[in-house]
Amino acid sequence: MPAPAVGMPGGGERLPTAPRERKPALAALAVLLILLGAFGAVLTVVRASHKDSYVEITQAVAAGDPIPESAIRSVDLSDDSGLGLIRWEQRGDLLDNYRAAVTLVPDSVLSSNMITKKDNVLTQGKSLIGLSLQDGQFPRNSLSVGDSVAAYLVGSDAAKDSGDDSSGNAGGGQQSTLISNKLIVKSIDADSSGSGSGNTYVTVLADTADAGPLTNAASAGNVTLVRIAPAGGN
Numbered sequence: 001m002p003a004p005a006v007g008m009p010g011g012g013e014r015l016p017t018a019p020r021e022r023k024p025a026l027a028a029l030a031v032l033l034i035l036l037g038a039f040g041a042v043l044t045v046v047r048a049s050h051k052d053s054y055v056e057i058t059q060a061v062a063a064g065d066p067i068p069e070s071a072i073r074s075v076d077l078s079d080d081s082g083l084g085l086i087r088w089e090q091r092g093d094l095l096d097n098y099r100a101a102v103t104l105v106p107d108s109v110l111s112s113n114m115i116t117k118k119d120n121v122l123t124q125g126k127s128l129i130g131l132s133l134q135d136g137q138f139p140r141n142s143l144s145v146g147d148s149v150a151a152y153l154v155g156s157d158a159a160k161d162s163g164d165d166s167s168g169n170a171g172g173g174q175q176s177t178l179i180s181n182k183l184i185v186k187s188i189d190a191d192s193s194g195s196g197s198g199n200t201y202v203t204v205l206a207d208t209a210d211a212g213p214l215t216n217a218a219s220a221g222n223v224t225l226v227r228i229a230p231a232g233g234n
Contacts, residue, residue: 051076053088054109061104064121069095075109085113127208128186131218131225132199134222135158138225140200145188148230149204151214179217180210181228 056075061067074088086094094115101116108114122128143149154176184205204212204223217223 006193008102025227051078055086055088055091055094057104057106057108057110059106063100063103065100066101066118067095067098067104067115071104077109083109086115087108093176122205125208127206127211129204129206129211129214129218131202131204131214131223133202133218133223133225134199134221137221137223138200138202139227142183143188143225143227145185147185148228149183149185149225150228151179151183151204151206151210151217152176152224152226153179153213153217153222154224155220176224179213179223180206182207182210182231183225 054077055072057071058073059065059071061071069091072091074093077085094110097118098115099118099121100114102114104110104114107164138149185202186205187201187203189201202226204214214223
C-alpha cells in the first residue's frame with residue numbers, strides 16, 4: 001500500500017475551508033422590509049376602523065324647506081369618502097342657515113350639493129329677475145348686493161301706463177311710472193362675454209306679480225333702477 005503523500009493529512013481528511021462571508025447589510029434590509037410590511041398592514045387596519053360622524057336624513061324634506069332637527073341623525077362612516085359629506089358637528093349651522101336644494105329622502109347621507117343657503121331659496125310669491133342694464137339705467141357707483149331698489153318704467157311707454165298714483169316725472173322731461181319699490185339686488189355682474197356691449201347684469205328679487213311688467217320694460221331698455229332706503233329704514 002503506498003504511503004500517504006508528504007504534507008497531506010492522514011486518513012483522507014479535507015483541507016479546512018474559509019468561513020463564508022456574512023452580509024449584515026442584506027440581513028438588516030430584510031428585517032426592515034418585514035417591519036415596513038407589518039406597519040403598513042397595521043396602518044390599513046387602523047384607517048379602515050377610523051370613523052367620523054356625518055349627518056343622515058331620517059325623513060323626507062321637500063326642496064326649499066328648512067331641515068328640522070327631527071329629520072337628521074348621526075351616522076359613522078370612514079373619513080376618506082371624499083363626497084363633501086356634512087359632518088355631525090356642523091349640524092347647528094346646517095339647521096340655522098341652510099335649506100334643502102333638492103328633495104331629501106330618508107336614509108341618505110347629506111352632502112354639500114344637496115343643500116343651499118337659505119337666502120338663495122325663493123319663497124312663495126317671489127321671483128328672481130335678470131336685468132341687462134346700460135349706464136344711466138342704475139346708480140353704477142353706489143349699487144351693491146343687498147340694496148333695496150325701485151324700478152321705474154321710463155320713456156314714451158310710461159305715458160301710456162295706467163296712471164298709477166306713484167308715477168312721476170324723470171329727469172329730462174321723460175315720463176316715468178313706478179313698477180315696484182320692493183326689489184332687492186341679489187347679484188351684479190359686468191359683461192364678460194367680449195361682445196363689447198358694456199351692459200351690466202343685475203339680478204333682483206321681486207314679487208312675482210311684478211315680474212311681467214319688469215321683464216317687458218327691461219327687454220325694451222325702458223327700465224331704470226333707483227336705490228332706496230330699506231323697508232323700515234329712515
